[in-house]
Amino acid sequence: MNLTYRQPGVVLTDHHFTVPLDHTDPQGEQIELYAREARAAEKDASALPWLLYLEGGPGFGARRFIGRQAWLDRALRDYRVLFLDQRGTGRSTPANRQTLPPRGGPARQAEYLTHFRADAIVRDCELIRPTVTGGGPWTVLGQSFGGFCTVHYLCAAPEGVEAAMIAGGLPSLDATAPEVYRAAFSRIERKNQEHYTRYPMDVDRARQIAEYIAERRPVLSGGHPLTLEAFQSLGLMLGTGEGSHRLHLLLEEAFVQTPGGPVLADAFEEQVRAELSFAGHPLYALLHEAIYAQDPASPTAWAAEGVRAEYPLFDAVKSLAGDGPLLFSGETIHPWHFTTDPALVPLAGTAELIAQRTGWGPLYDARTLAACTTPVAAVVYHDDMYVDTAHSLATARAIGGLRLWVTDEYEHDGLRASGTQVLDRLLSLVRGEV
Known part of the structure; x- marks a missing residue:
């Protein structure tokens, strides 16, 4: 049962999902995902498209805003927003010193954690999307590592993405x-x-x-x-x-x-x-x-x-x-x-x-990205300490049709720190308004 409650100006609903630990073995071990839906109190939910927010990290649960703080105020004008606690984080089945050792020794724990990269996160998103949206694609907003996940999403399941916005999270496609x-x-x-x-x-x-x-x-x-x-x-x-x-x-x-x-x-x-x-x-x-x-x-x-x-x-x-x-x-x-x-x-x-460990698989496909027809907009912070600017610019050039904004007004946390400004600009870019 999904619990619904309120904060100032916002209606919130808790969502719970069950997904396979290993998506190649859908009948195997299952884990739980948690997501919090936010919509403007004055809006008709049925008339709103969905925005999926992917937090930075890895390893951080989705940001908990109170009311309509920061960029959420801008998002709620146009969307219902789903804040997903990526697998292992927040209220999704946790992976930490309390839950990992009972699984067995370090080898079993390490094998378990091989299923917690961007590829598994995106497959989680695709598995829950039909339940959330009724089958339609959603707009994805990726902050930092959430942007890495968004780029993988454009490679693995572009049909699930109506539009993509990336803030400080364009990864190198091939850097070691x-x-x-x-x-x-x-x-x-x-x-x-x-x-x-x-x-x-x-x-x-x-x-x-x-x-x-x-x-x-x-x-x-x-x-x-x-x-x-x-x-x-x-x-x-x-x-x-x-x-x-x-x-x-x-x-x-x-x-x-x-x-x-x-x-x-x-x-x-x-x-x-x-x-x-x-x-x-x-x-x-x-x-x-x-x-x-x-x-x-x-x-x-x-x-x-x-x-x-x-x-x-x-x-x-x-x-x-x-x-x-x-x-x-x-x-x-x-x-x-x-x-x-x-x-x-x-x-x-x-x-x-x-x-x-060896055996890690590739996360990005340059050919698929070059042929991308999904509207994509990204902000690159001029001297971002966390994500290399040169790497991000190279990836921006590699994604077909990507609209790019390079700025030195903000640091890596510009999406949150700017209030509504960064998201407003990304929305204008992805919609072709500027």
Whole structure:
């Protein structure tokens, strides 16, 4: 039974679906999917077409807006919106340290997680679409990794897509994981330079915190060691519109004076723990490199860790021994994540097997995309820290008829941070109004 309830200006309905874990074995193990429908309270639902929203990630449940926040207000003028918790996330059958170990050892867990990439997500969408829409195609809005899924959708089941809009999520069609991360570290370095130019006082603050961590080796609540690498990974914040400012505000209140000298403030440690924990999105860590795996013969093999060694400026120990600024890292996952984060420690063996796995299949088909007749519009953020601009532009050229908007007004979170502006522009592009 689908439960319907209200928020200001919005009618919400919960939807539940059962889908095969492995779509090639439809009679095998089944998992549950959850999706939340949103429609404007003043609209007649039967007269509205459907917009499917695919969240970024991997590993994040669909965004929970309250009322008509951000871009949802614009979407509700024209659509009923379905927020899908992609398999393993949110209220869909979860995949985490509590649910994976009962399945068996790391090998069984890793095999289970091979069914959680974009190809399976799209097949889920196609399986539930007839139930939701009555069989008609829907418009798809993909944010970040949701855009990766949308591009796969255009390859695998274009008949299910009335129109597609992609925000900060045009993937490379053929780049390997090491190539993705080599491009990423250069962008991350630029974001660090921009941050320290904006907040020059943070050069000393970051060094002081790093020196304290190196000497004291603090442990955050819940048993989360605060290592130098973990501290550096706060640079993930630098890829959003407010991220640099949030990082600065965090650093400036790092220490509290005590009779024994300065120590890290409880409030600082708690905020850092919240930023670093993968408890709410473990699939992000487990599958982050696998979303770039397309060569059946090649494992991802901790690609970001290998590439990081090629960029000595990110070596915290060397930075502290010299006089250069400490550089924060970004959207990269490393083996140490699975030895420090309590939400990931039980999954370390599983992560290792996924990193060494071969047999990944291709996710995109260049010929199908070149022949695409589905209206597609995409926004590419000029210096997106999370998705390489050059890769995105190459893919934009490869998709037939795609309408492209390149902007430096926003960072990776522009769809949400812009209010209605980014979605309004994408709708104008996909409809041929501009």
